[in-house]
Amino acid sequence: MSLLSEESSGVKILAARHVSTDKTLPELSDAMNITLRCHNFSLQPHFTSYFEALQPYVWVLWSSGIVAVLTLWILYAVTMRAALKNWRDARTNISTILSVYPLVASAAFIAIVVPRATLLAEAIAQEIVMVAMYQFYCLIIAECGGTSQFIRRAGESRLETRVMPCCCWPCCILPRPQINKRNLICLRYLVLQIPVVQAVLYVIILVLWAEDMMLYRRGLIFLQSFVGISILSGIWGVIMCVRAAESIGIRFRPRFLALQLVLIIVKLQYSFAKILSDMVTLPCITTLNPNVIVNVTQNTLTIFEMILLSIWAYRLYAVSPDKVDYKVQKIVVAVLEEGTGVLDMRSSKDGTDNKSFNVDIKC
Numbered sequence: 001m002s003l004l005s006e007e008s009s010g011v012k013i014l015a016a017r018h019v020s021t022d023k024t025l026p027e028l029s030d031a032m033n034i035t036l037r038c039h040n041f042s043l044q045p046h047f048t049s050y051f052e053a054l055q056p057y058v059w060v061l062w063s064s065g066i067v068a069v070l071t072l073w074i075l076y077a078v079t080m081r082a083a084l085k086n087w088r089d090a091r092t093n094i095s096t097i098l099s100v101y102p103l104v105a106s107a108a109f110i111a112i113v114v115p116r117a118t119l120l121a122e123a124i125a126q127e128i129v130m131v132a133m134y135q136f137y138c139l140i141i142a143e144c145g146g147t148s149q150f151i152r153r154a155g156e157s158r159l160e161t162r163v164m165p166c167c168c169w170p171c172c173i174l175p176r177p178q179i180n181k182r183n184l185i186c187l188r189y190l191v192l193q194i195p196v197v198q199a200v201l202y203v204i205i206l207v208l209w210a211e212d213m214m215l216y217r218r219g220l221i222f223l224q225s226f227v228g229i230s231i232l233s234g235i236w237g238v239i240m241c242v243r244a245a246e247s248i249g250i251r252f253r254p255r256f257l258a259l260q261l262v263l264i265i266v267k268l269q270y271s272f273a274k275i276l277s278d279m280v281t282l283p284c285i286t287t288l289n290p291n292v293i294v295n296v297t298q299n300t301l302t303i304f305e306m307i308l309l310s311i312w313a314y315r316l317y318a319v320s321p322d323k324v325d326y327k328v329q330k331i332v333v334a335v336l337e338e339g340t341g342v343l344d345m346r347s348s349k350d351g352t353d354n355k356s357f358n359v360d361i362k363c
Contacts, residue, residue, distance in 0.1 A: 190233060
């Protein structure tokens with residue numbers, strides 16, 4: 001019910017009985033505000049509250065991140081300058097692969113500055129790694145001389161299908177097809193599906209996140225299974241191609257490991273950071289929920305991990321291709337010495353180009 005108070009010559013005012021007209025509405029206490037912000041896991045804080053909560057450490061955090069990201073871009077320019085002297089024909093592949101480190105670090109820095117962009121930064125970083133993985137496959141084919149040259153040098157070699165992640169039972173029954181044009185095209189499509197499928201899946205994840213947080217949390221578990229299948233199948237194709245290149249004497253394993261570590265950081269480390277705050281009871285720090293603090297720590301760690309991997313990439317790509325360790329196959333030639341009946345065992349090194357050598361055989 002309402003109390004109607006009026007004056008004979010004034011304006012009629014309708015007011016609730018329990019509301020006092022000479023007092024303002026009480027504000028929520030600071031303790032309640034802290035509790036709501038600390039335990040609200042469904043939403044990231046907006047920029048203003050996030051900036052105020054991190055004071056006075058925010059400028060130290062941001063300035064360190066800017067210096068680290070600029071350092072990575074300088075390392076990228078230096079590595080590209082050294083790599084183009086040796087891999088000028090594959091400059092598109094090399095530039096894409098080496099750009100992974102500064103781009104992933106830049107995405108992590110954006111997530112540090114704007115917490116609500118964390119999911120978008122994760123999607124961008126993962127898509128960058130997927131594109132680089134396909135470019136790495138193209139680099140293998142290019143460094144082996146192209147598809148036709150690769151097949152000619154492989155000879156009767158076969159694709160090793162029993163590799164990670166299909167290296168245990170029941171994958172032991174997988175056939176080992178011969179290295180030919182058809183199988184290399186199938187490998188290309190197997191690797192190409194990674195950036196395409198990941199882009200589609202992350203668009204769906206971002207739409208769910210923007211529409212409803214609870215729907216996003218329920219659908220994420222279902223979609224992550226498709227994400228994992230796509231990544232594992234693509235990695236399987238790249239490893240098979242690396243093994244095939246090693247069969248003709250070209251060693252790609254260190255360079256593949258430098259790229260694979262970025263994928264592990266972007267996928268596994270990010271996933272672990274998501275579930276850490278739910279698995280472990282963490283205290284509230286600076287009125288921010290533990291999920292925000294874990295994401296800031298994880299993205300800061302990612303930036304400095306990219307610096308270490310970028311330095312390693314410089315050491316891998318700055319060297320000349322003829323200094324790469326090749327498998328050296330020893331061929332033993334038996335020569336029958338005249339009149340002695342003694343076999344003279346001569347060993348010769350067969351290089352990666354299958355160079356012929358002359359041996360004088362005495363009759």
